[in-house]
Amino acid sequence: MAKILLVDDEESIRFTLSAFLRRDGHVVVTAASLDEALRALEPANGGPPDLVITDIILRGENGLDFTRLVRERCPFVPVILLTGRPSVESAVRAVSEGAEQYLTKPVDKEQMLQAARTALRHKALDDERRALVAERENLRVHLEAVFQAVPDVLVTVTPDLRIQRMNLAARELPGGARDARQTAGRRFDEALGLFAPLFRPVLDETLGTRRASRRRRVSAQLADGREQVFEIEAAPSAGGGGEFLGALLVARDVTRLAGLEEALGHRAGMNQIIGRSAPMSELFHLLDELAQTDTTVLITGESGTGKELVAEALHRGGPRALGPLVKVNCSALSEHLLESELFGHVRGAFTGAVRDRVGRFQLAHGGTIFLDEIGDVSSAVQLKLLRVLQEREFERVGDTRTVKVDVRVIAATNRPLADLVRSGRLREDLYYRLRVVELRLPALRDRRSDIPLLVDHFVEQFNIHFHRRVAGVTPVALQALMAHSWPGNVRELRHALEHGFILSRGDVIDVDALPPEVRAAVGMSPTPAPVQRSIACDTDLQRQGAGNAWGADRAGDRSGGRSMDHGMARLPRGTGHPVARRTASLPARQPFTTARSIPASIPTACPWTWPVPGGEGIRHPPSRRYRAGRFRLSRLLCLSCLPRPSCQSGRSGPSGRSGRQARRALSTAVGSARNTPPTAPKLAVACG
Template sequence: MSKILVIDDEESIRLTFSAFLEREGHTVLMARGYDDALSLLDAEPDLVFVDILLDSLSGMEILRYIRDRGLLCLVVLVTGEPSLETATQALRLGAYDYLQKPVNKVSLLHVTRQALRLKKLQDEKRALQAERTSLRLHLEAVFRSVPEAIITLNLQGKIIQANRGTVDVFDLQPDELEGTDYKESLGHFHEAFTHLVGETLRLRKHVREFRIEFRDGGGDPRTAVLDASPLVDSDDNFLGVVLVVRDISRMAGLKRELKQRRSYSNIVGKSSRMREIFALMEDLSRTDTTVLVTGDSGTGKELVAEALHYSGPRAGKPMVRVNCSALSENLLESELFGHVRGAFTGAVRDKVGRFRLAHGGTIFLDEIGDISSRIQLKLLRVLQEKEIERVGDTATMKVDVRVVAATNQNLREKVMLGEFREDLFYRLKVVEIQLPPLRERRDDIPLLIDHFVRAFNLEMGRHVSGLTEEARSALMNYPWPGNIRELKHAIEHAFVLCRGQTLEVNHLPAEVFHPLDILSRVASPGERSVDRAALQNALERSGGNKAKAARILGVSRQTIYRKIREFEIA
């Protein structure tokens, strides 16, 4: 039960109150005056009965003492001489009730029950408030300490509150955001903020995991995941939006770094040799050094040239490509350096050469080992003097061009045979990038397979999920004399023949899954089965070019012509 303190200078009254109250099951403490009462108040009674007129200080002073110290007990004043003034003062000081002597049992117990009922309600209210305060403080601590930026908005889109996470995510203090309109405060970072909050306000539904990239208030790049939820009260009334912004910049950076370790620009690879090449290319991309790219046909020499150009300071300028083996000497000279009108028969107007077109950028000279001695001499002058002379002209023109050359030939051997100028060789070979054949970097084949599957899915609008183990094994074991180009064509060939979502071994070119039979198949390529749908698909992919369609299907052109007649394809 409850603890009750009775304060009266008359012992008979103290004993009478005690008797009545103890019979109700209460614990009763008794004091005869002010000094005794102060020590018993430390026992934290629930209810106090105090006589206004005591021998020493009055009951009013005890009431004032209880109020001033914030004690939680209720006080009932008892007096033999009631007055309106005394009653008013008692209530003003916080007394619960006012009893007039003589006090009978019924009145005493009635007031006691009412007071203790109120005291219980007050205690429960205080406990609930304390619990709510504790929970609020706990939530505020969580709100402040979580790394995510948490922003609450009302129905009008005004930011109600923001936590310290906004400093890390946006480089903005919470008070810079609070009270502002979300469109003005967040919209300039990324349109997704306004879209996400607007949709949540409109639909009143949770919108999850929206990834964006933006720049914070300090201009630094950020990658974040947005999450917007309805803000509701305990009765499920919609009050606004809770926006959570999780900064994943470090995670995204690590993923980019991992991806970069496995590729450089569009060049895919994770083998130790390719990582060394990527590191060298990274260094070269920041310079204008002339580079010679060597390697077998199909190893990706042009991709290296593109990567050097587009990852360097010349990326915004032209990247001009020249296949030196595809043109005769005279045509190549005109193509590289340009000509003036009347320089030769057919030169009816001035022509701008490739070096001039590449001014400020990069020129890629493929198959450099096939150029004639005269072209070699003119190219040497360009590299030495940074100037060109058009065919039929005597004036020179300055050019600012980075030169990247490539060959699948052994230029050092050609120098020894007198077929290539030694001085030009060393001008070209300031830095050499030697690309290994695919057979020497088999660890990269799975990456290349997945890369080409994704590329052809995008290009053809397909949803091929991958390859069977047998197909992968065939690709891993094939010697790839045509290197990456041949692997790409093999995957394209499989895409053409595949009707489902998994590439199987029989979809691959014959020589890949039967490498030992390659000679016999070359001798009789028409034996490979080609159905109407596969042929139409190959012709569509090749733009009607029958030779290319034959390569895609792994058959001869004669077979293509025969099947076209057989299937009566126009």
Template sequence: MSVKNAPRVVVIDDEESIRYSFKTFLVNDGYQVDCAETLSVGLELIHRRFPDIIFTDILLGDDNGLKVLEKVRELQLYTPVIMITGQPSIDTASEAVRLGAYDYMVKPIIKDTLLRVARSALKNKQLIDEREKLTAEKDRYRNHLDAVFASVNDAIITVDNSRRIIASNHAANTICQVEENALRGCKIDALNNPCLMSCLGTIDATLEKREAMHVDKKEFIASNGTPMVISITCSPLLSSHGKSLGAALVVKDMTRLDFLETLVKESSPFTRLIGHSLKMHKVYDLIRALADTDATVLITGETGTGKNLVAREIHELSRRCQHTMVTVRCSSLSENLLESELFGHVKGAFTGAMKDKIGRFQLCDKGSIFLDEIGEISPVMQLKLLSVLQDREFERVGDTTPIRVDTRIIAATNKNLKDEVKKKDFREDLYYRLNVVEIKMPPLRERHGDIPLLVNHFITKFQQRYNKPITALSNEVMQNFTAYQWPGNVRELEHAVEHAFVLCRTETIEMEHIPCEIKDALMPDLHRRTVSPSMEKEELLSVLKKTGWNKAKTARLLGVSRPTLYRKLEKYQLEDPPQDTV
């Protein structure tokens, strides 16, 4: 063992020969030894050295060596103290042991006895140190665990095999509606708490089967008389040998989410459409009215408002729901391809027609066909489609045999077909044939009250897709979403939430996670403002000082992306704060 790592010993005795003997014996056995002639010098050595072993005479001139025990206790040391005396007495020995002495030695000291006692004391010290180290690690682990428990909004409760509560976090008090520290040490079934009683069956199943259990939804009446909805997850606590130690219970308050989901269902009986605004209720009423008819429907509205979803709901509520619904995006196909796609063709009808093809109208016989972007079709196709609407029959390309079908036509456009008719770009007769019933889809800017419901729907959707624990938007984001005009409507909102999901690393979406084009529209950035360079630099400097030169916060306050901010900083040579601001 190196001298640096050798056990440290302090010897306090007023006899030089004793000090010399102790030091010689102990140094030769691998110890570091510091000697003191008086009590005061010895106490100073103990304070500075924190020794592993202390040997002290009881009688030190006018002082009493028992004061060493008081000093060790004062410094909260676990150092064993061995008392030395040339005048042994039962009273002195008893007092030394009562005050915490490790051992008691009588002069003259024999070398073998000294080394045996020293080794025994050192082993005792090492065991105590190891115990204290384990205790400190346990306390540190416990503190970390307590911090995790405190930071979680879900109730976390651990129980032993008798269902007695071992520990719980603050959220458990809130969700279970009990006072602080009211749970610890109590048996769950003895508390008669509605929330805990709802979890009792899941806990029992976990303890019995020794496997994790989950309940998606549990409803009960809380202690304050209000209905509550919770989800329950319970996992077994097992020792390293597989012995059951109890169970860990996690309870999530789902009351608000369940309320929102119920609100969505009550607001819309449809599986795809979300919203409870007055304009959406008018859409729902029209869909219901069309359910029992075969009337041709024209769905109008801006891009991204959900026209295709309305078409699907109309089909699924109709008597045709057991048959096929086919969607054709008219703008994505040329005139010739669209004709072949809709009506089919026979082999050899045109170059590349290697075999007969059944058209979409024939495929969805007895069902529905959804013609999306109907305003984009050519005049020739308009005429052919008009014929189908009038006669319910058509001819395949390259064939003269008429084919009759029973197909409901649902069309959609983001154009104003009335204007197209006036401009002679759309046939008037076809317009009136299509527009038997028109459903106007409102833009998102006209139903801002539906945004929280839509956001909640998209959060749930992307939680599963990206496996992230994101649960909400910050108040700032929600306020900005409500203020934004949403030119891309619901599709743009969905894109914004998905964009935020990709970037967000916390449970709450903040403005920094929102697409730049939305932030730019809400808060015009520096490069779009007509300000002089000096004013721009002054504003930059002002915001930098306000944020303590935090670049991320500065970018958020200015409403610009970080690359834009860095370009501005470089332009005005503001990469580093001036010395007088440091």
């Protein structure tokens, strides 16, 4: 339904035509003169109609003049002109005034309706087009505002690197073009000034590949000496039909973030390396310098001195920190596997190469590769390594195409590489390429003053790991730790403290919880006498259970210790069993068995200690913690001290029915873990 203004000085025509139009569903407003017609256009009278139909000759007035007025006041309203006296002049004027149609009277119904419908359809299409244009313009204005307001540098360029648009942030870059009117059409290099060469690589990548570029971090030194760091990337820009129009560059200022990251990364890397002794201070100083460079570094030192830790610090403390750090243990793989691991291979390169594989060097692109045990590589791999170190390029196994990489190489060894060179097992040229800078890590025995610091560090780590609150080690334990020669260096010290955590239940680790070889350093026997309470318990047990398997075992135990192995399981050493791994540093004949779960009915705390052939006095942990399921494994539990009616020490576990139930339940758990009868085991390691 449309609103139509019909202007004619003849009433009969107004009546007839408005009847046709109303019957066609329209609202018709009529006017007999130009004055009336102009009033009808006013907003107070409902505003402009959708269509005006007017006679040309209106008693001294002219419908053509009215047409002009309509076009001026409401330019989107179509006008149909009617005339009883058609002439070429009036028709020409009708067209020039912008009339939609020119009809000669008499006008029949169909002719009138057809003309009105056509004019209204054109108007509807025109309205729609204008709405779309307005919407697009709104969007453009909105986007322009966003484009200008974004704090990131935004620049769009044509495929031949001419500026299309630059936002405010881009125009504010030092040395760049500031005036928006001067930037369009200018060459990118001129418009971006100092920053052009910095930003170009991502644009070149996108313009070359027509794909989004990789995100990169670049930095520029400003005239005032400050460094400005950007994260840059580019994406292709396309027209409405998908045609390639050029690229959009986005450069985000991350100077502050980079500063924070650097400080954090540096701290994270360095903070993990503990030491205050002179050789360590010197090392930290060198690390500071080397982290900022791309120099190949060879880290040497005995096993366990922290070579891997130092490699991590070099990576984290430098500009490659955001890139990958890829570690390869070169001694862990055979020659062929190592070659394919390092450089990758293509499908069919050798039997079993069923698909292409990317090597570690490629994975480390943009970051660092750490080649541990570098002294153990074959001559074929040495040759390839030499080329990567010299040219930063290689071919995958079975491929002829050259792969280029941007990788920092850090290598480590605990073998004397110079000897390997002399004996011909290591290429001399490779040796010198690897040893651009050598970092020699001191053995722990050469920096004993760091031991207390390291002890505190590991105690802190294990407190978190084991959910404990151990305050430290006793003076005697520290004395032993300081006196030991540490052939396994810091790794061995770490293991010794883990051993101490496992074997002690109190708030401090005493010397008797340390491994035998450490205890021996202070003249303590590696297999000390059982502690007093254990003997009491032992006697008690013997008295109680002469006739059962427990009593029999204990009797044998007192006579020499070895017989205590009877009825006890051994840890599956060297296997992948978690208990074996975690207690690997315990004496070889330490009797343990494993229980997958500890029944809820075992006593909440057991004060007993128990002698074992290794000489450890093993104290029970509060079993509440088992129930909470927080212990992962390696809690030692003495089955002998499970609930029983009484004990000579006067500290007995729960007795009666609940005690018997608890004992049976735990024995069953242990027994089923060992696949032996439930009465057999004496000690259990609980794996939660």
